[in-house]
Amino acid sequence: MDYNDITYEKIGHVLRVCHNRPSKGNAQSTRLLAELDDALDRAKRDNDVRVLIIGGVGKHFSAGHDLVDGLELRGNYTVEQHWDWEQEHFLGNAMRIWDFPKPTIAQVSGACISGGFMVANSCDLVVASDDAYFSDPVLHSMGAAAVEALVHPWVLGLRKAKELLFTGGRISAQEGKEWGMVNHVVNREELEDFTLKFAEQIAKAPPHAMRMLKRSLNRTADIQGFRGSINAHFDTHTVSSSTKEFWDIVNQGAASMVEGGKKSSS
């Protein structure tokens, strides 16, 4: 597959894949998600790749799902088509990152919103620049019950996740670090170098043992109910994005939802 909406850069044992639609805030088009999936599949089978970094070209990590593309391609979907598509692509994509058999690091700058936040939350580790912020404003801006994969309470704690989602507000990189959601905060200019060095340090570990360790750590979350609660939320989310309340907002158009997202998260 030729990549247009992502970059794919191998640096020794590290693979850096970036959202590459900077003129659209790195919003995740259908094509971008397909390319990201293809890159994950390739990287999974490439024994030279030991650590995966997911970042964003330009100012922002990602503005989330591309609302224009989503409305154009799937605006007239039935509830059944909607559930099937989102289960495979939105939830599926996030879980394929979560289950990726090698360590993953989100390299986050600028805006990391909703679907973008879901990608970062699906990574094992998060390095953020001091200008980064995280938000999931779609309750307010779209009338949807958060994103498809509700990882927030697992990485933030229930209390903070409730505040973030109920208000539609933002978490700064520094606040994310204080809450344990972000591993490191660095200056914007240092973000790429720092993340690469961090990844190179991790890549020194024996790869098979690393794979087993990640498997065990993720299973710890599964035993605590992670996967069951993620799947349950997906169904709830799909109900919330099939209601009259939701469609009344969505029918106002993609541009007003983008504007709504900006207002809710400020």
Ligand SMILES: C/C=C/C(=O)SCCNC(=O)CCNC(=O)[C@H](O)C(C)(C)COP(=O)(O)OP(=O)(O)OC[C@H]1O[C@@H](n2cnc3c(N)ncnc32)[C@H](O)[C@@H]1OP(=O)(O)O
């Ligand atoms: C369950 C749902 C999950 C989801 O993920 S829904 C999506 C939720 N996301 C949002 O609500 C994002 C709202 N957007 C913003 O807050 C801002 O935008 C940004 C912080 C991302 C970027 O701000 P700035 O750097 O000032 O640029 P700009 O002029 O606002 O945007 C650049 C271009 O990007 C388009 N864009 C931004 N977000 C999206 C999006 N999510 N889907 C489609 N397009 C988007 C804009 O419209 C514009 O485009 P043009 O230059 O043609 O006017």
